[in-house]
Amino acid sequence: MKEPVSKLLLFGATGDLSRRMLLPSLYGLHADRLLPEGLTITGTARSDHDDGSFREFARAALAEFLPEDRKDDAAIASFLERVQYQPLDASTLEGYGALAAKIGDVSGGLAIFLSTAPSLFEATIHGLESVGLAGDTVRIGLEKPLGHDLASSREINDAVAHAFPEARTYRIDHYLGKETVQNILALRFGNSLFEPVWNAGGIDHVQITIAETVGLEDRAGYYEGAGALRDMVQNHILQLLALIAMEPPARFDGTAIRDEKVKVLRSLRPIEAKDSGQLTVTGQYGAGAVGDKVVRSYADELGKPSGTETFVAIKAHVDNWRWQGVPFYLRTGKRLPARQSEIAIQFKPVPHSIFSSRGGQLQPNTLVIRLQPEEYVRLLVMAKQPGLDREGIKLREVPLNLALDHEFAGTRRRIAYERLLLDLIEGDPTLFVRRDEVEAQWTWIDGIRAGWDANDTKPKPYPSGSWGPSSAIALTERDGVSWTE
Structure with missing residues (x-):
């Protein structure tokens, strides 16, 4: 049962995530009258603001990052009335008493959004607990990734669990807030035509790509210690894989859906060191051009040589009855030619072509689920090209499109954090991602990294503006498959 809280506490309230996403999302919910009446929003960070200066900070963030059609002076003014601020050094206990006094009575429920460095989690949890901000009426949202391997993830989760049981812990993967990601469930389980062929009998392979054109930007400190495997594959890509591969849940609720996802993640075939070279590719971008922009290499941007991977491609398998023998090709990288996130499901060809004797060439059907920058679902089907066919039948692949922006043109498209913040507030x-999911993901990822270490695998160079090392192409071409681009 949903239990909306009456207060929201934002850690890291002056950070980039808050400016770009959290404050605009909360304003959007407020403007559409979706926040509980009387909900207060308390920001906290090291920055030395008072209520007035933080409200001006929030006003500036809304001015910069809100779409023009969402700016409304009256709505912004009433939103800022909800907002207050208390400075805090989260690493020491000294300021938590003042924070608790600022927030006041939490018997009506408090939701905490923790957007700080994981190294501060344990101290923050201890501080909250010491002043009564971790009781039964308090739930906490944690921005992923949590840790850099299974051991560190368990350490963080143990620290959180000391004060917040699993039922009051909400681990955030912002990809799960995207409308198109949620539409995977509607597509699979709301349409009778897909489920009968959504298995090894009907699907040849699955591709999941998250491609970025950007380089390090302002994330050098984090990224150098993480790399593409931990940054993208461990959370976003494996969550997408789980949604594609999961069994039908009994009902649409947090327990049933996450039960089915974790079964998939535990069924991922471990990639052993002896197979690592055949099943994984790792790369690092060099100098090149992305679009019309000349860019530097990763090492030049970082200012020193590095062994951190900025590109990963993996051939994965889910060892269960539904997916036995179906390869899942996973790919992510920085400084690639286009910014796109998509899932491509290629079905098996028809068992017999009646058109081949008349020159007709068939292509297997492909379902493409594009997550960004556009949002659409496209099914590629075969159709006969108009004509009298005196020189043979000509068949052509044509798309059946569901463009969400077009089909739901009257509905405002929300950013992922609007949905996730509202779900956190409402309970x-x-x-959100459960602890057993996180640990299953890290178990598989740690196995890959152990194989790289055992084989002394170094990332292969690739020019910026390309689709990664040539060995990534070979990863699929060995199976007669080409990446969708």
Whole structure:
């Protein structure tokens, strides 16, 4: 049962995530009258603001990052009335008493959004607990990734669990807040035509790509210690894989859906060191051009040589009855030619072509689920090209499109954090990641990294503006498959 809280506490309230996403999202919910009446929003960070200066900070963030059609002076003014601020050094206990006094009575429920460095989690949890901000009426949202391997993830989760049981812990993967990601469930389980062929009997392979054109930007400190495997594959890509591969849940709720996802993640075939060279590719971008922009290499941007991977491609398998023998090709990288996130499901060809004797060439059907920058679902089907066919039948692949922006043109498209913040406030865990999911993901990822270490695998160079090392192409071409681009 949903239990909306009456207060929200934002850690890291002056950070980039808050400016770009959290404050605009909360304003959007406020403007659409979706926040509980009387909900207060308390920001906290090291920055030395008072209520007035933080409200001006928030006003500036809204001015910069809100779309023009969402700016409304009256709505912004009433939103800022909800907002207050208390400075805090989260690493020491000294300021938590003042924070608790600022927030006041939490018997009506408090939701905490923790957007700080994981190294501060334990101290923050201890501080909250010491002043009564971790009781039964308090739930906490944690921005992923949590840790850099299974051991560190368990350490963080143990620290959180000391004060917040699993039922009051909400681990955030912002990809799960995207409308198109949620539409995977509607597509699979709301349409009778897909489920009968959504298995090894009907699907040849699955591709999941998250491609970025950007380089390090302002994330050098984090990224150098993480790399593409931990940054993208461990959370976003494996969550997408789980949604594609999961069994039908009994109902649409947080327990049933996450139960099925974790079964998939535990069924991932471990990639052993002896197979690592055949099943994984790792790369690092060099100098080159992305679009019309000349860019430097990763090492030049970082200012020193590095062994951190900025590109990963993996051939994965899910060892269960539904997916036995179906390869899942996973790919992510920085400084690639286009910014796109998509899932491509290629079905098996028809068992017999009646058109081949008349010159007709068939292509297997492909379902493409594009997450960004556009949002659409496209099914590629075969159709006959108009004509009298005196020189043979000509068949052509044509798309059946569901463009969400077009089909739902009258509905405002929300950014992922609007949904996730509202679910945190209301207490709906469905789109958040459970601890057993996180640990299953890290178990598989740690196995890959152990194989790289055992084989002394170094990332292969690739020019910026390309689709990664040539060995990534070979990863699929060995199976007669080409990456969708």
